[in-house]
Amino acid sequence: MSNRTTIDARNAFCPGPMMEMIAALKTIAVGDEIEVLSSDKGSANDIPAWTRKVGHQLVSSDDHGTHWSIVVRRMK
Amino acid sequence: MTARLLIVGGGMAGTIVANGLARRLSHELRSGDVNVTVLGTSNDHMYQPGFLYVPFGRVRSQELKRQERSILDRRINFVIDPATHIDVDANRVVAQSGKSYGYDYLVIATGSRLVPEQIPGLTEGAYHCYDLEGARKLRGAIDAFEGGRIVINVNAPHKCPVAPLEITLMLDEHLRDRGLEGKFDITYTYPIGRLHSLEPVAEWAVPEFDRRGIKYQTFFNTKEVDVAKKVVHSEEGDSFEYDLLITIPPHRGAQVIEDSGLGAGGWIPTNPRTLLREGSDNVFVIGDTTNIPISKAGSTAHFQADTVVENLTMMVQEGRWSREYDGKVFCFIETGLSRGTYIWFNYKTPPRPTPPTQMVHWFKLAYNRMYWLSACGLL
Incomplete structure (x- = not known):
């Protein structure tokens, strides 16, 4: 069972959801997950694409209307 | 009974909190109802934003450093004894000397470190x-x-x-x-x-x-x-x-935070408005040390420190809460060697940079000197 850490980056201007996620990935073990709550559409688009490019796993990306919930599993 | 206020960290945030408390709790400090201790790692207090000017020969190294003892109000106990374990369940901090420091209220301002x-x-x-x-x-x-x-x-x-x-x-x-x-x-x-x-x-x-x-x-x-x-x-x-x-x-947070099991990466889970450690009602966390999704910057530490000073003062004097942190951050941006701009934002207001001017650059240079007044709790 993966451990999951949630970052509530809704309305966070700086450093913003994606930077928070990149930083958080460095603090968890391989196989564990980060959930990012983001109200920034750019991050909602960028995080899944970036995750695939660098070899982590996109577990889910859900549009909740007011924000997105994106879950990424660290793979390396 | 004396209320013991312990601040771990003698950087910008810890120093502003200590001096702010000394000014607002002067009566209680004099009567012995309160004591305030800063537990630091060094007597050197650095003005970190000034490092930016060093590579271009625009500042002398000596301008960026003061003795922490000389900045702190004389009524503050200042101990150079790096914290090695923070036990929030037992309300005590163990330091390198082996000595244990008890507290009624704790402010953790241990900052961040470079991990290239x-x-x-x-x-x-x-x-x-x-x-x-x-x-x-x-x-x-x-x-x-x-x-x-x-x-x-x-x-x-x-x-x-x-x-x-x-x-x-x-x-x-x-x-x-x-x-x-x-x-x-x-x-x-x-x-x-x-x-x-x-x-x-x-x-x-x-x-x-x-x-x-x-x-x-x-x-x-x-x-x-x-x-x-x-x-x-x-x-x-x-x-x-x-x-x-x-x-x-x-960057990562301070080693003592990780060693004490207070937060992954050295960042402590912190309420973004009360600045209380999640799960504690007598432990404040400020500056780079928090896991709040906000800029790790000197101004963040400064505005958070002001909030903690107000709340600790009110809690000691009246047993009630004063105000919450609104997420305010202010940053100068040098856009070259002779012009600058700035941004400010909080949890509700997005930043809007303005065109760079020489005036903002000069103000930034002036602030580089005025910083010491901020650290002393005067600005």
């Missing part, structure tokens, strides 16, 4: 200006630089989020002033899909970079530096050759 060693080759291959020693070495490298490829390589997470842009623009102007125009090129790399975390700042930076001919690569998270071949590689598969590599190193 997390990326292979970065320590050996890159310069930085995020501490005084690094800034001095970078100055030597820039003085010796006669042309070639410069890569300015930004890593996450890092404090002072506008510093990467500032050093890029200042370096470009500095080298042009030295007559090296046409003999160098700068490539700026950034971890996410734009030039800065703040979208309005990123939008402002693109035409500024284009105008100066500064190249950029977004989505660049450094994987390793091949020091022998002078190439920096990213997790995304991109690579750049360099003659001079300047990095913004990745």
Whole structure:
């Protein structure tokens, strides 16, 4: 069972959801997950694409209307 | 009974809290109802934003350092004894000497540290200006630089989020002033899909970079530096050759936070408005140490410290809460060696950068001197 850490980056201007996620990935073990709550559409688009490019796993990306919930599993 | 207020960390945040408490609780300090102790790691207090000017010879190292004891109000107990374990269940902090410090209220302001060693080759291959020693070495490298490829390589997470842009623009102007125009090129790399975390700042930076001919690569998270071949590689598969590599190193929180099991990466889960540690009602966390998704910057630490001072004072004097932190951050942005701008924002208000002016640059230079009044709790 993966451990999951949630970052509530809704309305966070700086450093913003994606930077928070990149930083958080460095603090968890391989196989564990980060959930990012983001109200920034750019991050909602960028995080899944970036995750695939660098070899982590996109577990889910859900549009909740007011924000997105994106879950990424660290793979390396 | 005396209320014991313990502050772990003698940087900007811890010092402002201590001096603010000394001013507001002067009666209680005099009567012995309260004592305030700062537990620090060194008697050197550095003005960290000043490191930016060292590589360009714009500030003397001595201007950036004061003795912590001389800044702290004389009624504050100051002990140099690095904390090694913070036990929030037992309300005590154990330090390197073996001594245990009990508290009724604790403020954790242990800051962040540079961890370039997390990326292979970065320590050996890159310069930085995020501490005084690094800034001095970078100055030597820039003085010796006669042309070639410069890569300015930004890593996450890092404090002072506008510093990467500032050093890029200042370096470009500095080298042009030295007559090296046409003999160098700068490539700026950034971890996410734009030039800065703040979208309005990123939008402002693109035409500024284009105008100066500064190249950029977004989505660049450094994987390793091949020091022998002078190439920096990213997790995304991109690579750049360099003659001079300047990095913004990745950061972690203080080792004592990780050793005490208070937060992954050294960042403590903290309520973004009360600044209380999650799960505690007598432990405040401020500055870089929090895990709040907000800029790790001196102004953040300053505004958070003001909030904690108000709340601790009110709790000691009246047993009630005063106010919450609104997420305020203010950053000067040097856009070269003679002009600057600024941004401010909070949890509700987005930032809106204004066109750079000479006046803002001068004000930034003035603040570099006035900082010591902030640390003393006077500004």
